[in-house]
Amino acid sequence: PxxxxxxxxxxxxxxxxxxxxxxxxxxxxxxxxxxxxxxxxxxxxxxxxxxxxxxxxxxxxxxxxxxxxxxxxxxxxxxxxxxxxxxxxxxxxxxxxxxxxxxxxxxxxxxxxxxxxxxxxxxxxxxxxxxxxxxKKEKLPQVIKCIVFKVAGETNTDDLSPAGDAFTRSDIPLHANAMLKVRQAGSLEKIKELKKSGREVVYVGDVVGTGSSRKSAINSIQWHLGKEIEGVPNKHSGGIVMGST
The missing domain is CATH 1.25.40.310 (Aconitate B, HEAT-like domain)
Known part of the structure; x- marks a missing residue:
């Protein structure tokens, strides 16, 4: 909601x-x-x-x-x-x-x-x-055990926040459902499956984030890979992305 x-x-x-x-x-x-x-x-x-x-x-x-x-x-x-x-x-x-x-x-x-x-x-x-x-913020651990979610090649911001779904961008959880739906179908189901390992899922690509700067693209990645923020509805924080820019 x-x-x-x-x-x-x-x-x-x-x-x-x-x-x-x-x-x-x-x-x-x-x-x-x-x-x-x-x-x-x-x-x-x-x-x-x-x-x-x-x-x-x-x-x-x-x-x-x-x-x-x-x-x-x-x-x-x-x-x-x-x-x-x-x-x-x-x-x-x-x-x-x-x-x-x-x-x-x-x-x-x-x-x-x-x-x-x-x-x-x-x-x-x-x-x-x-x-x-x-x-006083939590220190970054020396070792983070992760499991890789791989998107080969280049991921641009339209892959993460499709222009065709721009009308849903103000509703972050809803808009996040469109992430990678064209670029790599079935990605969200794969992320859910990887989370069952109990390890943090890390987004890995050869190149990540090209194109226009879109906060909505980051919002979508964080919604799926980040953690809840106390007192802030419908937004997550954190998440790990590895790749060239």
Whole structure:
């Protein structure tokens, strides 16, 4: 299914105020696009109201609200988290969340100004300076046991994201079904079969990625070979590709 739109998110938030339903809370946590999507704004405003005590939701306390904001990458969530730095009851938890968010744009100056009198804001700046958000990421293993999915010759971006299916590109899981359908029929079934080995499937080709630069081509490869991203619907991250460019 597609991520929730703004109207759906509004209705979901109304339900969350009145119902003790973990399934609904999970929808808000994992089925709303992050960043500056219209639905993300609705989600942030709802969580901001919880943090400020204006409303309550049985399944979402302030700590969980902050965790949800922390998976939204950047955008509308940043101002909410900065406001939380000014509330001593939740400032420490908000700072821990902000340390892992780097898409703050001009809000950096707001935090820098706040840090003159706010130790939590100063702690966030120091953490960014130390690159803690990067250093805490999982290290690349010395050895990765893989199984090869081979596409001989050259793979161009139209093979991975066919122009004939351009109308589905906004729906990544749906569009990913078209990957290699012309170039090498049966590829997706082969990938599923290889995954049964328990090893990571690596895409191998002589030349990979020629043609116009298409984010949708990468999205398709990552959908089939990558891993889920916490709090981000219909996108995967990671995956290994080997080949000349």
């Amino acid at each position: 597609l991520p929730l739109n703004a109207n759906q998110t509004k209705e979901l938030c109304k339900l969350l105020e009145n119902e003790n339903n973990e399934e609904l809370a999970n929808l808000l946590e994992n089925r709303v696009n992050p960043g500056v999507d219209d639905a993300a704004l609705v989600k942030c405003e709802f969580l901001d109201s919880i943090l400020k005590g204006k409303i309550s939701a049985p399944n979402i306390d302030k700590k969980r609200a902050l965790r949800m904001l922390g998976t939204m990458l950047g955008g509308y969530n940043v101002k909410v988290l900065i406001d939380a730095l000014k509330d001593e009851n939740i400032a420490k938890d908000s700072a821990e969340v902000l340390k892992n968010i780097i898409f703050v744009h001009d809000n950096f100056h707001t935090i820098a100004e706040l840090s003159k009198n706010n130790p939590h804001a100063k702690e966030v700046l120091q953490s960014w300076a130390n690159a803690d958000w990067f250093n």
